[in-house]
Amino acid sequence: MDNKIILSYEIDGGNFSGAGEASSSVKKVLKQLGVDSDIIRRVVISMYEAEINAVIHAGGGRAEVEISPDKIYVKFTDDGPGIADVQQAMREGFSTASQKIREMGFGAGMGLPNIKSYTDEIRITSDVGKGTVVEMVVYLQEPVQK
Amino acid sequence: MKLNIVKDLLGARLLTGESDERLARFDIHSACGSDLMSDVLAFVKDQGLLLTGLVNPQVIRTAEMMDVVAICFVRGKTPDESVLALARERGMPILTTRYPLFIACGRLYNGGLTCGEE
Numbered sequence: 553m554d555n556k557i558i559l560s561y562e563i564d565g566g567n568f569s570g571a572g573e574a575s576s577s578v579k580k581v582l583k584q585l586g587v588d589s590d591i592i593r594r595v596v597i598s599m600y601e602a603e604i605n606a607v608i609h610a611g612g613g614r615a616e617v618e619i620s621p622d623k624i625y626v627k628f629t630d631d632g633p634g635i636a637d638v639q640q641a642m643r644e645g646f647s648t649a650s651q652k653i654r655e656m657g658f659g660a661g662m663g664l665p666n667i668k669s670y671t672d673e674i675r676i677t678s679d680v681g682k683g684t685v686v687e688m689v690v691y692l693q694e695p696v697q698k
Numbered sequence: 699m700k701l702n703i704v705k706d707l708l709g710a711r712l713l714t715g716e717s718d719e720r721l722a723r724f725d726i727h728s729a730c731g732s733d734l735m736s737d738v739l740a741f742v743k744d745q746g747l748l749l750t751g752l753v754n755p756q757v758i759r760t761a762e763m764m765d766v767v768a769i770c771f772v773r774g775k776t777p778d779e780s781v782l783a784l785a786r787e788r789g790m791p792i793l794t795t796r797y798p799l800f801i802a803c804g805r806l807y808n809g810g811l812t813c814g815e816e
Binding site for chain 2: 568569571572575576579589593596597600601604656657658659660661662663665666669
């Protein structure tokens with residue numbers, strides 16, 4: 553894996569049943585590349601959480617995945633309502649999901665904290681009324697300490 | 699514990715068509731009972747059996763991301779064919795038992811299957 557591999561996905565906001573297709577596709581690619589199974593698990597769980605969030609809260613969005621020799625970078629961009637208080641959204645249990653989504657087994661306010669726990673880096677930038685960008689990094693090896 | 703033993707302990711019915719011989723090739727080391735996929739994604743550490751009363755496609759997706767080996771639907775629930783097709787594509791056996799979640803978990807625990815974190 554000498555070069556970067558870049559994958560792009562459109563996330564369909566009107567299709568809760570289809571949520572997870574991008575994460576599933578990335579899992580297959582990472583398996584084919586022979587990436588360590590624990591790394592794959594951390595990446596795809598984080599991606600899946602973000603994908604569900606994009607469908608539930610933002611009416612869909614876009615996912616870009618960059619696979620490098622040393623790390624996997626994932627960026628989710630949406631044009632949804634945005635997050636007014638990102639720190640509050642990062643708290644376990646905080647959720648604005650509808651009752652319908654809760655009945656489907658999601659919306660317990662674990663998504664963003666879960667992404668934080670499974671990734672090495674997470675950055676969320678959000679403009680209320682414009683949308684949200686969630687970026688995450690999982691290193692394939694321990695980063696070199698300086 | 700082999701998956702065919704899980705099936706027997708739960709008096710379960712197999713929905714994905716594998717033979718008993720095939721089921722015996724699946725090793726289950728732990729189990730998780732939950733109707734909340736958010737919690738499954740946050741707290742399940744050991745890949746094993748997922749017991750749930752939810753029957754939507756995201757249960758299969760969640761199981762796929764978590765490397766869950768097999769799913770058993772409780773309370774006699776059966777998902778529709780599109781959900782079963784999603785599981786078959788992933789080689790994931792699907793069972794259904796008439797027992798409620800608590801009883802199903804209890805039968806497995808009594809049978810020797812623990813959560814792997816004790």
